Amino acid sequence: xxxxxxxxxxxxxxxxxxxxxxxxxxxxxxxxxxxxxxxxxxxxxxxxxxxxxxxxxxxxxxxxxxxxxxxxxxxxxxxxxxxxxxxxxxxxxxxxxxxxxxxxxxxxxxxxxxxxxxxxxxxxxxxxxxxxxxxxxxxxxxxxxxxxxxxxxxxxxxxxxxxxxxxxxxxxxxxxxxxxxxxxxxxxxxxxxxxxxxxxxxxxxxxxxxxxxxxxxxxxxxxxxxxxxxxxxxxxxxxxxxxxxxxxxxxxxxxxxxxxxxxxxxxxxxxxxxxxxxxxxxxxxxxxxxxxxxxxxxxxxxxxxxxxxx
Numbered sequence: 577x578x579x580x581x582x583x584x585x586x587x588x589x590x591x592x593x594x595x596x597x598x599x600x601x602x603x604x605x606x607x608x609x610x611x612x613x614x615x616x617x618x619x620x621x622x623x624x625x626x627x628x629x630x631x632x633x634x635x636x637x638x639x640x641x642x643x644x645x646x647x648x649x650x651x652x653x654x655x656x657x658x659x660x661x662x663x664x665x666x667x668x669x670x671x672x673x674x675x676x677x678x679x680x681x682x683x684x685x686x687x688x689x690x691x692x693x694x695x696x697x698x699x700x701x702x703x704x705x706x707x708x709x710x711x712x713x714x715x716x717x718x719x720x721x722x723x724x725x726x727x728x729x730x731x732x733x734x735x736x737x738x739x740x741x742x743x744x745x746x747x748x749x750x751x752x753x754x755x756x757x758x759x760x761x762x763x764x765x766x767x768x769x770x771x772x773x774x775x776x777x778x779x780x781x782x783x784x785x786x787x788x789x790x791x792x793x794x795x796x797x798x799x800x801x802x803x804x805x806x807x808x809x810x811x812x813x814x815x816x817x818x819x820x821x822x823x824x825x826x827x828x829x830x831x832x833x834x835x836x837x838x839x840x841x842x843x844x845x846x847x848x849x850x851x852x853x854x855x856x857x858x859x860x861x862x863x864x865x866x867x868x869x870x871x872x873x874x875x876x877x878x879x880x881x882x883x884x885x886x
Contacts, residue, residue: 701853701854702851702852702853702854703723703727703728703729703851703852703854704849704850704851705721705722705723705729705735705753705849705850705851706721706722706849706850707719707720707721707722707847707848707849707850708720708721708722715782716760717757717759717760717763717780717784717844718743718746718754718755718756718760719754719755720752720753720755721735721752721753721754721755721850722751723751723753723852724748724749724750724751724752724753725748725749725750725753726750726751727751728854729745729748729852730745731745731747731748732745732812733812733853733854734814734817734852734853735755735850735851735852735853736842736850736851736853737842737849737850739841740817740818740820741758741765741806741813741817741818741841741842742755742757742758742842742844742850743755743757743760743763744756744763744765744813745852757780757784757844758778758780758787758840758842758844759781759782759783759784759785759786759787760780761779761780761781761782763779763780764777764778765777765778765806765810765812765813765819766778766807766808766809766810766813767789767805767807767819768804768805768806768807769798769802770802770803770804770805771797771799772796772797772798772802774792774796774797774798775809776791776792776804776836777789777790777791778804778819781837784845785839785840785844786837786838786839787804787820787838787839787840788835788836788837788838789804789822789835789837789838790828790833790835791828791833791835792825792833792835792836793833793834794827794832794834796834798822798834798836799822799825800822800824800825801821801822801823802821802822803818803821804818804819804820804821804822804838805817805819806819813853814853818841818842819838820838820840820841821838821839821841822836822837822838823837823838823839824837
């Protein structure tokens with residue numbers, strides 16, 4: 577027994593003559609519409625309106641793919657920018673290191689040039705040395721040089737830089753030497769006020785920027801700004817080398833003398849190269865005898881005969 581169908585809908589093109597005629601009518605209408613649209617563009621406004629209505633649906637459908645693509649591009653751009661930033665930072669550090677190195681080399685060349693100029697202008701023998709160590713004791717102002725007894729250095733030699741006296745050698749080893757700076761509290765050297773010729777003793781003040789000149793007569797002509805030079809007394813420091821400049825003068829505790837402080841001329845806390853002074857040995861004893869002067873010796877007989885023939 578067949579079951580009755582509950583589907584009451586009628587297909588658009590059901591079998592039969594009426595359906596065929598309906599299909600032909602639809603096809604004819606479609607052809608007419610296409611011809612009219614092609615010839616007169618009557619349906620262009622309709623298509624434009626429908627396109628506007630459907631366009632948001634196209635954009636909505638393409639939105640996930642567009643967001644994914646933009647996300648990938650943003651991630652790639654971020655990684656690329658991060659790499660570029662890291663590379664630029666590395667290049668900047670290298671450039672700063674090179675610049676610092678060039679600045680240091682330039683300053684070192686300038687100091688060496690100054691030392692070379694001083695070496696050419698001095699009338700004594702000099703020896704270039706390099707500071708390789710500094711004593712960290714705050715009460716001992718001493719440095720170590722890279723030359724020693726094997727290089728001809730001896731205790732008592734004066735040490736200078738391009739601006740003035742730094743100190744003197746107090747100890748030597750085969751390949752190193754220890755120099756006591758003029759600001760060491762245990763150091764003292766005879767000086768002269770360049771303007772007046774007054775002699776005094778400059779002692780180390782305990783700091784790298786201070787020299788002390790005690791026991792100056794109250795009546796002495798000493799002013800702030802006077803330059804101090806070595807007097808040559810004592811035999812260790814040749815005369816005429818800059819020591820420093822007086823910056824303060826005041827009475828001492830007794831009131832009978834004046835005490836002055838001076839700023840060293842040498843760069844005691846900077847630089848790495850110094851000059852060791854070597855005294856030029858003066859001849860000892862009387863000078864060589866001068867040949868006796870007198871009338872010229874008589875000419876030989878052969879020479880006189882030749883002169884007569886001429």
